[in-house]
Amino acid sequence: MNAIAMPSNCELDIGIGGIWVRLRTDSPAFVAEISGRFAGFLGKANQPDHVFDIELIPFMPDGDGDEVDAHMDAVHVLRSGARWQVRRGDFFAEWDPLSRHGRIRMVPSPYSLDSVIRILHTLLLAEQGGMLMHASSVVRGGHAWVFTGVSGAGKTTISRLAPPQSRILTDEMSFLRPEEDHYFAHGTPFSGELGRPGENLRAPLAGVFLLAKGRENRIDPLPRTEAIRALMANTLYFARDDALTTRVFDNAIAMAAQVPVRRLTFAPDARVWDLIDDAQP
Amino acid sequence: MTDSVYILRSPNVAARRIGDELMIMSAHDSSLFSLNETAAILWDAADGMTPLAEIVRRLILPVFDIEPAIALEDARSLALGLAERGILQLGDSPLVPRGDPV
Numbered sequence: 001m002n003a004i005a006m007p008s009n010c011e012l013d014i015g016i017g018g019i020w021v022r023l024r025t026d027s028p029a030f031v032a033e034i035s036g037r038f039a040g041f042l043g044k045a046n047q048p049d050h051v052f053d054i055e056l057i058p059f060m061p062d063g064d065g066d067e068v069d070a071h072m073d074a075v076h077v078l079r080s081g082a083r084w085q086v087r088r089g090d091f092f093a094e095w096d097p098l099s100r101h102g103r104i105r106m107v108p109s110p111y112s113l114d115s116v117i118r119i120l121h122t123l124l125l126a127e128q129g130g131m132l133m134h135a136s137s138v139v140r141g142g143h144a145w146v147f148t149g150v151s152g153a154g155k156t157t158i159s160r161l162a163p164p165q166s167r168i169l170t171d172e173m174s175f176l177r178p179e180e181d182h183y184f185a186h187g188t189p190f191s192g193e194l195g196r197p198g199e200n201l202r203a204p205l206a207g208v209f210l211l212a213k214g215r216e217n218r219i220d221p222l223p224r225t226e227a228i229r230a231l232m233a234n235t236l237y238f239a240r241d242d243a244l245t246t247r248v249f250d251n252a253i254a255m256a257a258q259v260p261v262r263r264l265t266f267a268p269d270a271r272v273w274d275l276i277d278d279a280q281p
Numbered sequence: 282m283t284d285s286v287y288i289l290r291s292p293n294v295a296a297r298r299i300g301d302e303l304m305i306m307s308a309h310d311s312s313l314f315s316l317n318e319t320a321a322i323l324w325d326a327a328d329g330m331t332p333l334a335e336i337v338r339r340l341i342l343p344v345f346d347i348e349p350a351i352a353l354e355d356a357r358s359l360a361l362g363l364a365e366r367g368i369l370q371l372g373d374s375p376l377v378p379r380g381d382p383v
Contacts, residue, residue: 224299225315232306232313242308246295249306253297 017186022048130177137169144185144203149211170198209264227261289329289376329376
């Protein structure tokens with residue numbers, strides 16, 4: 001591991017769901033650039049949970065023949081001994097869960113860093129029984145509702161339709177985890193069409209809705225196996241790792257056993273929220 | 282396929298019983314399958330050592346009202362389908378497990 005001492009003004013602590021990740025780089029300009037992307041999720045951790053040293057490299061269309069190949073669009077997440085290695089055309093990251101230290105070699109793009117942080121959280125959450133899910137999350141009446149589905153199903157739309165006083169945790173990527181014998185949804189900085197980070201708060205998870213557009217608003221129960229399929233289909237994970245994949249499967253089964261997972265068919269108007277509010281636990 | 286067919290649960294496959302259903306996930310590509318009752322019987326009995334015909338005779342015929350020859354043919358067809366999806370391994374001689382399902 002190439003631990004490099006960095007001046008403190010080139011550090012950035014990002015806390016999502018109570019997991020603090022410290023990023024260290026020698027570029028104040030990059031720190032300033034990524035600060036906006038993670039607004040609301042920055043702080044100063046006395047003891048960060050994970051530390052990453054970032055080495056910024058110029059964008060090289062032909063790669064450098066080593067770890068970064070700009071032609072490679074697919075994400076590869078592999079376990080290499082005790083370490084995880086994450087590779088895409090614009091970055092290579094390596095992380096040791098035991099030492100909680102890693103390094104990232106990447107082009108100076110906030111988008112690339114956003115991807116690394118997302119993938120890191122898929123790995124961390126899987127081990128904690130949780131998941132990052134392609135879903136929007138909205139808090140109403142002290143409870144969180146999660147809305148998932150294929151691209152275009154209405155994840156952003158339904159969060160836009162949420163009544164005043166609703167709190168948007170994310171319109172793109174939901175952070176879900178069992179805590180204190182209950183599942184909680186946490187806000188994330190990962191944004192979709194809204195283009196802004198979610199609110200940094202948590203709420204007990206009241207339910208997950210699999211979205212479908214229709215002419216009327218209705219809620220239908222899903223059989224348990226369909227619920228598990230829906231959770232699996234929308235959980236973000238990349239690792240080609242049997243143990244981790246099985247863990248993700250078991251996490252989906254556990255969540256479906258405890259959290260109502262239903263289909264929400266909705267017409268795109270705000271009245272759908274009357275139906276959702278009536279479904280409060 | 283010869284008369285002697287042996288079936289073995291594939292490694293790197295996770296099987297979880299959800300209520301009355303058996304869900305199978307391939308750890309390789311995360312594909313999910315729900316096995317019906319007959320397929321679940323084959324899965325449970327697929328130890329690599331018991332001939333398929335014996336599995337049918339002992340576990341399927343007592344449960345389903347079906348002609349033995351038809352039951353065996355259906356079981357062969359089902360086993361082949363499960364093998365094509367990487368859930369089972371087939372052989373014409375006993376199969377030795379190379380690792381437990383995950």
